[in-house]
Amino acid sequence: MNPTSRRRRFPVRGIFLVCVLSVGLIPILWTLLASLNIRPNDVSSPPTWLAYPSLDQYQEIGIAEPHFANELLTGVELAAATTLFTVSVAFLAAYSLARSRFRGREWVVQSCLIIASLPVIAYLIPLSNLLDSFRLSDTFVGITLAETALYAPLAVYVLFGYVQGLPIEAEEAAWLDGARPLETLRQIVLPAAAPGLAATAIIVFVLSWNQVLIPLLLATHIRTVPVALIDFFTFERELDWPTAAAALIAALFPIGAFVALAHRQLEKFTLALTDQTDL
Amino acid sequence: MLTRRHRLLFLAPLFLILIPFLFIPALLGLIASFTNYAPYQKTDLHAVGLANYAHILADPDFRTAIRNSALFTIVTVTLELSIGLLIAVALRRPFRGRSLVRLLLLLPWLISPIANGVMWHFLFNTENGLINFLPAVLGLPRPPSPLNSGLALLAAMSIEIWHQTPLVSFLALPGLLTIPSAQWDQAALEGLSSFAQMRHIVLPRLRLLLLTIGLLLIGNALGTSESISILTGGGPGSETMTPGLYSYRQAFQAYDWTGGATAAWLITATLLIVGVGYLVSVRHLRVPQ
Numbered sequence: 001m002n003p004t005s006r007r008r009r010f011p012v013r014g015i016f017l018v019c020v021l022s023v024g025l026i027p028i029l030w031t032l033l034a035s036l037n038i039r040p041n042d043v044s045s046p047p048t049w050l051a052y053p054s055l056d057q058y059q060e061i062g063i064a065e066p067h068f069a070n071e072l073l074t075g076v077e078l079a080a081a082t083t084l085f086t087v088s089v090a091f092l093a094a095y096s097l098a099r100s101r102f103r104g105r106e107w108v109v110q111s112c113l114i115i116a117s118l119p120v121i122a123y124l125i126p127l128s129n130l131l132d133s134f135r136l137s138d139t140f141v142g143i144t145l146a147e148t149a150l151y152a153p154l155a156v157y158v159l160f161g162y163v164q165g166l167p168i169e170a171e172e173a174a175w176l177d178g179a180r181p182l183e184t185l186r187q188i189v190l191p192a193a194a195p196g197l198a199a200t201a202i203i204v205f206v207l208s209w210n211q212v213l214i215p216l217l218l219a220t221h222i223r224t225v226p227v228a229l230i231d232f233f234t235f236e237r238e239l240d241w242p243t244a245a246a247a248l249i250a251a252l253f254p255i256g257a258f259v260a261l262a263h264r265q266l267e268k269f270t271l272a273l274t275d276q277t278d279l
Numbered sequence: 280m281l282t283r284r285h286r287l288l289f290l291a292p293l294f295l296i297l298i299p300f301l302f303i304p305a306l307l308g309l310i311a312s313f314t315n316y317a318p319y320q321k322t323d324l325h326a327v328g329l330a331n332y333a334h335i336l337a338d339p340d341f342r343t344a345i346r347n348s349a350l351f352t353i354v355t356v357t358l359e360l361s362i363g364l365l366i367a368v369a370l371r372r373p374f375r376g377r378s379l380v381r382l383l384l385l386l387p388w389l390i391s392p393i394a395n396g397v398m399w400h401f402l403f404n405t406e407n408g409l410i411n412f413l414p415a416v417l418g419l420p421r422p423p424s425p426l427n428s429g430l431a432l433l434a435a436m437s438i439e440i441w442h443q444t445p446l447v448s449f450l451a452l453p454g455l456l457t458i459p460s461a462q463w464d465q466a467a468l469e470g471l472s473s474f475a476q477m478r479h480i481v482l483p484r485l486r487l488l489l490l491t492i493g494l495l496l497i498g499n500a501l502g503t504s505e506s507i508s509i510l511t512g513g514g515p516g517s518e519t520m521t522p523g524l525y526s527y528r529q530a531f532q533a534y535d536w537t538g539g540a541t542a543a544w545l546i547t548a549t550l551l552i553v554g555v556g557y558l559v560s561v562r563h564l565r566v567p568q
Binding site: 013016017020021023024025026027028030031034040046047088089090092093095096097099100107110111113114115116117118119120121122123124125126127129130132134145146148149150152153154156181206209210211212213217225226227229230232233241244245248251252255256259260263267269 | 285305400497
């Protein structure tokens with residue numbers, strides 16, 4: 001650390017980060033406390049805390065939403081299937097694009113990003129009718145395919161940058177040895193691209209886990225956690241805040257734990273690769 | 280090299296999924312917006328010109344939605360990019376626990392848009408809410424609820440910024456770390472101000488990345504519907520209506536399928552215009568200086 005970078009005595013960076021962490025985390029902590037039945041009493045002045053810590057609110061989830069455990073499971077299954085499918089399809093396409101030379105390739109890759117930024121609501125209404133006519137609405141397969149189409153363009157964009165950054169020499173050696181394309185793909189490209197694939201898979205998993213419009217509008221029996229959370233919040237049911245807070249924490253916990261475990265891999269996720277490529 | 284046949288074979292699965300589940304629905308939306316098509320209704324299908332557009336544009340709710348969407352997109356995307364970049368810069372130099380801080384800062388992004396709406400609806404509430412606590416501690420009078428008239432759109436924008444900014448800082452940090460440390464040392468020797476460092480070191484290096492993230496954020500902002508539908512339900516009145524929420528309501532609650540599809544198609548059209556701007560900017564920025 002050179003002395004000039006320590007020139008400022010006033011720890012601007014530290015204070016800024018503490019502020020950012022507070023703004024980011026206090027709302028979640030507030031919700032966590034409420035889910036444990038620790039709430040402020042704003043009526044008295046100055047406000048006091050009403051602390052009757054208990055886990056009863058988490059049991060209340062089961063009363064308000066009897067199939068909550070099922071919905072958690074469906075959410076995991078759907079996100080896992082979507083992730084597997086999206087990453088496989090996108091990896092094949094990204095590899096094909098990265099190893100092709102044709103005019104307009106840049107245009108195709110950048111179009112993937114534009115398609116990736118199209119919000120699902122923009123085409124969801126016709127999609128719901130189309131899925132009906134394919135007889136795929138309210139089926140696990142239909143929902144998985146719709147979510148794959150939603151997330152594959154982003155995965156192609158990310159993986160294209162990643163695959164293009166891989167050295168091509170090992171592949172060329174395999175070609176000379178007479179390896180077939182699928183063999184080369186499995187034995188050489190796949191291991192080399194594994195960190196990028198893992199990072200992309202985590203992002204797709206999180207996006208799919210939190211996706212609500214597709215399961216809400218294309219299915220009635222396939223219910224995921226965000227769909228269930230809507231039920232926790234309807235004006236008619238008048239659910240109290242601690243129970244809703246418990247449901248929010250129960251919905252956040254699995255994905256938070258997953259991302260914490262996969263954190264090392266996730267740090268390899270980057271959109272910056274377009275800088276280095278010679279598109 | 281891969282043969283042409285194999286390259287096409289590897290691309291095929293992507294297109295087999297995108298064509299029926301994305302391209303055709305988007306195209307159907309476009310076609311439907313110029314006809315009287317409505318599913319489950321046996322009527323003579325015929326072109327109606329711009330009647331569907333005239334119909335929804337005559338609806339004051341939709342006009343409010345367009346205005347809100349423009350304001351919402353410009354304000355949230357600008358603030359998300361700038362605050363997210365500042366956070367990434369603050370995390371640039373290693374310190375103990377940086378990895379943990381980075382993970383904790385990502386937490387708001389892991390909350391689903393629905394959960395975000397539910398959570399903030401209660402946090403903005405006047406009883407037991409977060410927003411009343413601090414003024415009460417300081418002995419100040421109770422502030423008006425942010426979900427009241429006049430403030431609701433601001434509240435919706437705030438929770439969107441709270442939700443998306445973590446992703447920007449998470450994606451910008453690896454880009455920042457590719458800047459050679461010699462460049463920072465040079466800047467320190469020259470005594471460049473923080474502002475000058477941002478302008479002469481960070482922005483030239485990260486502009487393509489920021490453009491990429493910006494496009495994704497714009498798409499997200501244009502489609503905003505889930506969090507707002509829970510937070511305010513589009514209200515008070517139609518104060519926080521968005522085109523996404525409007526099209527959803529028309530198609531699935533008001534049974535005006537064509538109106539809903541037309542409103543939704545306008546989101547696609549807007550995004551395509553933004554996309555052309557993106558392509559032009561990428562081409563422009565790639566030109567070596």
